[in-house]
Amino acid sequence: MTPFPSPDWHAFAAPAKLNLFLHIVGRRTDGYHLLQSVFQLIDLADTVHMRVRADGAVVHHNPLPGVAAEADLTVRAARLLQRETGCTLGVDLALDKRVPMGGGLGGGSSDAATVLLALNRLWGLALPRGRLMKLGLALGADVPFFIFGRNAFVEGIGERMTPVDTQSGWFAIVHPPVHVPTPAIFAAPQLQRATPPIRPTAIDYATTRNDLEPVACALFPQVAAARDALARIAPARMTGSGACLFSFSASQTEIDCVLSRLPDGMAAFKAATLDQHPLHEFAS
Ligand SMILES: C[C@@](CO)(OP(=O)(O)O)[C@H](O)COP(=O)(O)OP(=O)(O)OC[C@H]1O[C@@H](n2ccc(N)nc2=O)[C@H](O)[C@@H]1O
Numbered sequence: 001m002t003p004f005p006s007p008d009w010h011a012f013a014a015p016a017k018l019n020l021f022l023h024i025v026g027r028r029t030d031g032y033h034l035l036q037s038v039f040q041l042i043d044l045a046d047t048v049h050m051r052v053r054a055d056g057a058v059v060h061h062n063p064l065p066g067v068a069a070e071a072d073l074t075v076r077a078a079r080l081l082q083r084e085t086g087c088t089l090g091v092d093l094a095l096d097k098r099v100p101m102g103g104g105l106g107g108g109s110s111d112a113a114t115v116l117l118a119l120n121r122l123w124g125l126a127l128p129r130g131r132l133m134k135l136g137l138a139l140g141a142d143v144p145f146f147i148f149g150r151n152a153f154v155e156g157i158g159e160r161m162t163p164v165d166t167q168s169g170w171f172a173i174v175h176p177p178v179h180v181p182t183p184a185i186f187a188a189p190q191l192q193r194a195t196p197p198i199r200p201t202a203i204d205y206a207t208t209r210n211d212l213e214p215v216a217c218a219l220f221p222q223v224a225a226a227r228d229a230l231a232r233i234a235p236a237r238m239t240g241s242g243a244c245l246f247s248f249s250a251s252q253t254e255i256d257c258v259l260s261r262l263p264d265g266m267a268a269f270k271a272a273t274l275d276q277h278p279l280h281e282f283a284s
């Protein structure tokens with residue numbers, strides 16, 4: 001449902017992602033960690049509502065609790081695009097937030113990517129996809145993936161992409177009641193930082209893992225408890241730097257069964273794989 005039912009407003013999806021595995025394979029001289037990961041788009045999505053303004057203003061109509069309008073990645077993405085292109089148009093923004101924040105599901109990055117892709121069209125900029133991806137990296141390491149718009153083997157800090165075919169299916173996603181700060185996970189002395197690099201490949205759950213998971217579980221008992229609860233029922237893995245955990249199956253019935261067996265009161269939901277970002281055609 002659009003909060004602003006008017007023909008001038010347009011609604012765009014911003015899907016979440018899961019990291020099917022995440023290996024830390026090294027560190028850059030600036031301290032940022034080099035990763036290898038398969039990023040999977042899922043059908044859980046925010047909706048970003050936008051209306052073009054002629055006066056150049058960027059106005060956020062419903063800021064998120066705890067995130068000032070100017071700090072919101074949607075506003076930052078629109079302003080970055082104005083600076084880079086000299087575009088004199090502006091935009092009204094409103095968000096239907098469905099992707100849990102700080103869950104390792106990339107919701108904020110996806111909102112930013114959707115703004116870049118949609119304004120590329122609404123402002124008539126026609127920037128190539130590669131240029132939008134470079135711009136996006138300045139907003140967050142996950143943004144280039146969403147602009148790339150296909151499931152991918154991702155390297156570097158998130159800027160190198162190889163498309164991969166992933167298996168279609170369903171996820172049970174458990175959301176422990178804790179905010180995991182990404183910097184604390186990357187700064188932990190016990191983090192495994194030298195996993196041998198692998199070649200871009202289809203996901204093999206048996207030979208891959210999330211290197212950030214043992215650290216998040218050690219520092220945040222709620223993550224460990226949720227992982228253990230899910231792992232008692234089905235294979236469980238953390239996404240990103242946490243806090244969410246997931247389990248995959250090609251069978252929706254099996255995932256419904258997993259969800260029904262979780263302990264009462266544990267926040268969890270179902271999501272399906274996506275093959276492609278809904279706005280993939282907005283850049284070429
Ligand atoms: C690990 C991932 C996988 O998708 O996790 P999620 O954010 O989805 O959980 C991302 O790459 C997260 O990247 P990004 O979202 O940019 O991380 P930020 O919160 O900006 O990073 C906070 C801090 O973590 C450290 N950091 C982050 C990413 C990285 N590749 N190496 C790092 O060392 C840096 O110290 C950075 O200042």
Ligand SMILES: Nc1ncnc2c1ncn2[C@@H]1O[C@H](COP(=O)(O)OP(=O)(O)O)[C@@H](O)[C@H]1O
Binds near residue numbers: 106107109243
């Ligand atoms: N539009 C947005 N949606 C979500 N978070 C945002 C947004 N803009 C800025 N943020 C900030 O980014 C942080 C990380 O958000 P999110 O992308 O949801 O998590 P993660 O990086 O764990 O996947 C939030 O805690 C919030 O402070």
